[in-house]
Amino acid sequence: MAWIKRHLIAFAALAVLVYMLVPNIVVAVFSFNEPKGKFNYSFNEFSTAAWTNPCGTQGICESLGLSLQIGLIASITAAILGSMIAFALGRYRFRGRSATNLLIFMPMATPEVVMGSSLLTLFLALGVPSGEGAILIAHIMFCVSFVVVAVKARVATLDPKLEEAAADLGANPTQTFLRVTLPLAAPGIAAGTLLAFSLSFDDYIITNFNASPSSITFPMFVWGATARGVPVQVYVIGTVMFLLALLFVVTGQVIGKRRNRQVA
Amino acid sequence: MDTSKGDLSLVALTKSYGSFTAVQPLDLTIEAGSFFALLGPSGCGKTTTLRMIAGLDAPTSGRIRIGEKDITDTKAYQRNVNTVFQSYALFPHMTVIDNVMFGLKRRGDKDAKRKAQETLELVQLAQVGDKRPTQLSGGMQQRVALARALVNRPDVLLLDEPLGALDLKLRRQMQIELKRIQQEVGLTFIHVTHDQEEAMTMADRIAVMNAGRLEQLGDPATLYEMPRSTFVANFLGQSNLLRAQVLGGPSDDGVVRVRSHDTELEVSREHLPDGVTDVWLGVRPEKLRLGEAGGPNRLRGIVRDVSFTGVATQYIVEMPWRQELTVVQQNDGTARATLGETVTVSWAAAHGFALDASQDAEAGAELVDEHG
Numbered sequence: 001m002a003w004i005k006r007h008l009i010a011f012a013a014l015a016v017l018v019y020m021l022v023p024n025i026v027v028a029v030f031s032f033n034e035p036k037g038k039f040n041y042s043f044n045e046f047s048t049a050a051w052t053n054p055c056g057t058q059g060i061c062e063s064l065g066l067s068l069q070i071g072l073i074a075s076i077t078a079a080i081l082g083s084m085i086a087f088a089l090g091r092y093r094f095r096g097r098s099a100t101n102l103l104i105f106m107p108m109a110t111p112e113v114v115m116g117s118s119l120l121t122l123f124l125a126l127g128v129p130s131g132e133g134a135i136l137i138a139h140i141m142f143c144v145s146f147v148v149v150a151v152k153a154r155v156a157t158l159d160p161k162l163e164e165a166a167a168d169l170g171a172n173p174t175q176t177f178l179r180v181t182l183p184l185a186a187p188g189i190a191a192g193t194l195l196a197f198s199l200s201f202d203d204y205i206i207t208n209f210n211a212s213p214s215s216i217t218f219p220m221f222v223w224g225a226t227a228r229g230v231p232v233q234v235y236v237i238g239t240v241m242f243l244l245a246l247l248f249v250v251t252g253q254v255i256g257k258r259r260n261r262q263v264a
Numbered sequence: 265m266d267t268s269k270g271d272l273s274l275v276a277l278t279k280s281y282g283s284f285t286a287v288q289p290l291d292l293t294i295e296a297g298s299f300f301a302l303l304g305p306s307g308c309g310k311t312t313t314l315r316m317i318a319g320l321d322a323p324t325s326g327r328i329r330i331g332e333k334d335i336t337d338t339k340a341y342q343r344n345v346n347t348v349f350q351s352y353a354l355f356p357h358m359t360v361i362d363n364v365m366f367g368l369k370r371r372g373d374k375d376a377k378r379k380a381q382e383t384l385e386l387v388q389l390a391q392v393g394d395k396r397p398t399q400l401s402g403g404m405q406q407r408v409a410l411a412r413a414l415v416n417r418p419d420v421l422l423l424d425e426p427l428g429a430l431d432l433k434l435r436r437q438m439q440i441e442l443k444r445i446q447q448e449v450g451l452t453f454i455h456v457t458h459d460q461e462e463a464m465t466m467a468d469r470i471a472v473m474n475a476g477r478l479e480q481l482g483d484p485a486t487l488y489e490m491p492r493s494t495f496v497a498n499f500l501g502q503s504n505l506l507r508a509q510v511l512g513g514p515s516d517d518g519v520v521r522v523r524s525h526d527t528e529l530e531v532s533r534e535h536l537p538d539g540v541t542d543v544w545l546g547v548r549p550e551k552l553r554l555g556e557a558g559g560p561n562r563l564r565g566i567v568r569d570v571s572f573t574g575v576a577t578q579y580i581v582e583m584p585w586r587q588e589l590t591v592v593q594q595n596d597g598t599a600r601a602t603l604g605e606t607v608t609v610s611w612a613a614a615h616g617f618a619l620d621a622s623q624d625a626e627a628g629a630e631l632v633d634e635h636g
Contacts, residue, residue, distance in 0.1 A: 162356075164320055165347070165353035167341045169346060169412065170341050172339075173341075175370060184357055
């Protein structure tokens with residue numbers, strides 16, 4: 001009894017971990033299933049068929065490719081725009097600064113369903129065709145907000161004296177930015193970009209409003225598939241995405257730790 | 265010294281922020297190769313002056329020249345002037361050697377690595393080139409910041425309270441070290457500080473600033489022996505200031521007689537400003553002697569406090585008009601006094617200085633305490 005009491009925190013932590021990981025484990029396990037019938041809901045027989053042929057279901061890899069493409073373009077564009085906004089907001093006092101802050105916050109606070117439908121209305125009114133272009137515009141818009149938040153937090157911790165020191169040592173404004181400011185802001189920009197990518201990659205609601213029949217993203221494909229039975233390949237891709245995310249996080253942690261060890 | 269280098273001159277330099285004037289018209293020439301100190305309490309305009317020389321702040325008016333070259337309108341990165349910042353401002357994402365090479369690389373110096381390593385040796389940090397600045401102690405970071413500026417061999421090297429963050433012992437050590445390095449490399453150093461002792465220890469010449477104005481310019485001994493204002497008299501060391509009236513012209517031996525609280529005293533002619541009759545007669549505590557051996561100027565008072573400090577003893581002697589004089593006596597076995605004793609305090613005419621009495625006798629005194 002006393003032993004349990006002493007390790008209560010460890011038990012609680014373990015329980016939370018299990019709670020959070022069970023869905024991923026289930027997905028991973030069922031990616032090796034050979035389902036009986038259309039639905040992959042009960043484990044039938046071990047098979048690596050889906051792993052050896054991940055594009056085996058019609059349209060799945062096309063939708064995955066589209067999602068990756070949109071995610072990359074949206075997150076990189078948002079990273080550039082968002083970083084510039086973050087520097088402006090973090091470094092300068094100007095008219096309209098607080099209004100800009102508010103506008104940046106809006107997409108994060110607005111329900112997606114409202115944003116998706118109003119964007120569709122806007123695009124229809126302006127004659128912007130639905131499809132990949134419209135989805136990209138929408139994704140870049142909400143991704144910018146998240147990049148701004150991540151980069152702004154980093155910019156706030158940057159000592160402006162470092163830029164003065166660079167100028168004092170003969171670095172012109174471009175060199176100062178490339179050699180001092182940008183490397184120091186990089187962790188914030190990287191975090192913002194990763195966040196933007198994952199938000200873009202799994203967005204369903206806003207995407208669905210602005211998609212055309214030729215622009216089926218991966219989340220839309222999965223959602224569409226649930227009605228007729230989700231193909232095992234979806235579980236495979238899901239597992240790979242989870243492992244990639246895990247890899248990114250662990251790598252980030254290791255780099256951070258190594259840097260901290262150097263610091264300490 | 266090649267001809268492109270030269271004296272730094274500030275000509276009627278001013279800086280205003282809205283209605284607040286941080287630096288009043290300032291004219292100053294700083295000789296090439298000298299160790300110059302800008303000394304004053306916080307908010308006196310010394311750091312603003314430094315930032316204008318560095319190009320980090322633009323002057324409101326006036327010119328800055330190095331030798332014949334006017335650099336007033338050039339940017340910080342175009343000036344051959346480097347700064348050691350108070351917070352060091354080392355680049356945390358670079359190694360120590362990369363920090364030191366930063367300036368050389370910007371100029372495309374092919375020999376950057378060797379020069380940087382040599383400069384690290386000069387500041388006695390040859391071993392830490394591969395470390396990150398944050399892995400070093402404050403004193404070591406300070407040396408890196410110095411090396412990073414020194415390595416560029418600037419026309420002028422600016423030091424903005426560089427020893428402020430170090431503890432006392434390390435500060436003393438770095439003062440000697442900085443002086444050694446300056447003499448070794450022969451560059452012009454401009455050192456901004458509020459620490460009068462630091463300024464006097466290190467600098468060849470000191471400009472004392474107060475409220476955006478230059479109070480006095482001179483070598484440490486002149487500033488100390490012949491302050492020209494009560495501010496300088498109080499800010500650089502301690503002063504006993506006696507109210508006195510001038511009794512006439514100088515006598516043949518070059519002394520002027522003054523009357524202070526019904527006692528006639530004398531002061532050297534050259535220590536008296538022209539055309540003033542009401543003066544503060546100043547004497548440094550260590551120039552006063554207990555007994556009559558100090559000179560013809562004599563005052564009698566009662567010892568109110570005795571504090572032994574090791575090499576010296578400090579006495580507080582109360583005058584009949586209630587003013588307390590501070591007397592510092594070397595512990596050389598002579599001239600002792602005990603609490604409550606009535607004593608004579610004496611000093612020579614050459615050891616006093618006179619200041620215009622229209623000034624506040626307390627100016628600068630409280631600022632010394634504030635900074636410790």
